[in-house]
Amino acid sequence: MKIIGIQSSPRGRNSNTLKLLNAALEGAAAAGADTEIIDVAKLNIKYCIACDACHKSGICPIKDDYNAVMGKLLEADGIICSSPNYITNVTAQLKTLFDRSPLVIHEQLFEEKYGFSLTTAGSLNVDFVLDIMNAFLKSCGAIVTGGVGCAMVQGPDELKAAVSRSHEMGMDLVEAIREKRQYPEQEAEHRAWREGFKNVIMANREKWPHNVEHWTERGWL
Template identity: 70%
Template sequence: MKIIGISSSPRGKNSSTLKLLDAALAGAARAGAEVEKIDVAKLNLKYCTACNSCHETGVCSIKDDYQPVIEKLLAADGIILSSPNYITNVTAQLKTLFDRCPRVIHEQLFDGKYGFSLTTAGSGEIDFVLDIMNNFMAHCGGNFTGGVGCSMAEGPSAMAAAIEKSQGMGKDLVEAIKEKRQYPEQEAAHEAWRGQFKYVILANKEHWPHNCDYWTEKGWI
């Protein structure tokens, strides 16, 4: 079992959010998973240009560090996303990665994967940022098990509690993967989305042949 943790803070080793990610990965490792951390803030990730190459051919036309990252995510069983709160959003580095994943969304390539999200904030704006990351996981076809956030204004004890909870979430992620845990509401949302988006796929079948072929192979259209 392989779990990938995504770090996206430009503060690197000084990141408070990184402490939560390290704790989560440690919990997953103790539960028996192979873990790997990827710091997207250190990578060369260019902006999506909306060229549609990924929909047409299945391959992104931009030559940078995206392809190795997405290949690792697609090979993983679990994904932990982390970002500090930057103006009530994820960091630009993580958003750039998200924006490069339209094929992953169109083809629901996280189907069968599990994940959760981590964040820290100077204030109490935690849930909104966690929702952005968990919604990305869901939009890509995966299921999320929850999230952990910490308001730094609450002091060291809050951070210690968040680290402990992150460890537990890492362990629980391994269990969710092992037992193929069911999330009926999320599964219903996936099915409803496919039921609606198939018409978009069909309307663009001349322009998005790779997407259309994939949907046909999956039996979704």
């Protein structure tokens, strides 16, 4: 079983958020998973240019590190997103990865994967940022098992507690994958999304042959 953690703070080794991610991956490893960190702050990932080529051909034509990163994420069983709160959002580095992923959303390529999110913030504002990352995972078809946020303003004990919760969440992610844990509400959300998005796929069936092929294979049309 493979769990990948996405790190997106430009502060590298000094990152508070990386402390949570390392703890989560240590938890996953203790539960028996192979783990890897992808540091999007160190990679060359350009902006999406909305060319629509991915929906036509199934691959992004931009020459940079994106396709290799997404290739690894697609092979993983679990994905942990992490980002500090940057202006009540995720970092630009992580948002750029998200924006490059419309194919993953259109074709629900994280279907059957599980994931969760981690954040730290200078203020108390952690839930909004967790929701952004978890919404991305869900919109790609994944099941979300939760999230850990640490408000640094609450002091070192709060960070210690968040590190410990992250470790537990990492272990729990492995368990969720192993037991194929059911989340009926999220599964219903996924079904409802497909029901609605079917209209968009049909309206663009000439322009998006790769999407149509995928939806046909999955029996969603």
